[in-house]
Ligand SMILES: Nc1nc2c(ncn2[C@@H]2O[C@H](COP(=O)(O)OP(=O)(O)O)[C@@H](O)[C@H]2O)c(=O)[nH]1
């Protein structure tokens with residue numbers, strides 16, 4: 001199996017390039033438009049990029065192909081997609097026709113499902129990844145990895161190929177558990193946009209550590225923008241039976257940390273609002289990192305669009321977050337964003353939350369479990 005990328009100024013000639021080099025059996029894995037040259041992608045000229053795959057050595061003779069269509073002029077944009085669709089359908093039909101070819105007609109060599117079976121798996125995997133919101137680039141890279149790590153005969157086997165894809169997904173999902181039971185003190189701050197579930201998640205973590213693990217827990221909130229926010233956490237603190245400190249700035253925070261230095265776990269709630277607040281948070285973090293080790297978790301809701309998630313992870317870089325926490329997995333059906341964001345930020349995952357119930361709806365992130373969720377295996 002070979003996978004290659006082609007660039008061209010228009011779709012038609014990009015497809016011609018694919019056909020010329022990889023032959024008529026090539027399968028298009030991904031097509032995208034992007035700017036090339038210019039300044040930081042501005043003023044660049046738009047090009048079409050096609051990623052295509054083909055089996056190394058075709059074991060069977062291809063059928064005669066329909067005569068090549070006369071080269072078209074550059075088609076208007078809306079037609080491009082249907083043109084690609086036609087090309088893709090044509091290739092799909094060819095592949096399925098070829099696999100239907102009766103056995104024993106190939107100079108005695110037996111067909112074993114052949115390289116074409118793996119072609120079909122790979123195309124199915126690519127579609128599965130993309131329909132679960134894994135980006136086209138990530139899907140291509142994952143499939144390239146499956147192809148690179150699996151010997152040919154295993155690639156032909158659907159289950160083995162899928163297992164390799166799950167491993168490829170899981171291996172990119174790093175994890176860390178910042179509240180795991182340890183002898184020393186742990187300080188964990190949750191940051192992120194409003195409404196993603198920071199306060200609820202703090203209540204879940206606090207309840208688990210204090211009630212199930214019998215650890216000394218304190219809560220600190222720096223979210224003083226809304227009275228209701230403080231009251232929300234105060235109610236949880238009362239129910240769980242742990243102290244809550246309200247702090248207005250870095251000095252307060254240091255004082256509160258000093259007061260609670262006997263606790264095993266300190267959870268810090270924050271307000272995630274404006275850019276200005278992010279600056280304050282990064283100041284807080286700088287001060288904290290001078291004296292003690294605080295782990296900052298960026299909380300992201302999986303109901304947020306991927307583009308917005310990316311934007312948030314970029315803005316919150318100022319807070320120098322250490323790891324990611326995904327909420328509201330119960331409110332979506334596709335989990336590819338977890339993979340995309342983990343890959344884009346290079347940060348480990350901590351927990352996922354799956355509902356509003358405190359303390360039940362939270363679990364430690366497990367790479368293989370998340371990989372299976374992404375492929376809808378669970
Ligand atoms: N469906 C669902 N709702 C959640 C989850 N986590 C939090 N919520 C809800 O999201 C809303 C905002 O939560 P809150 O903790 O106040 O968010 P914060 O502004 O980030 O502190 C509340 O109604 C929570 O019950 C989750 O995992 N799933």
Ligand SMILES: [Mg+2]
Pocket residue numbers: 198199200223229269270
């Ligand atoms: Mg809150």
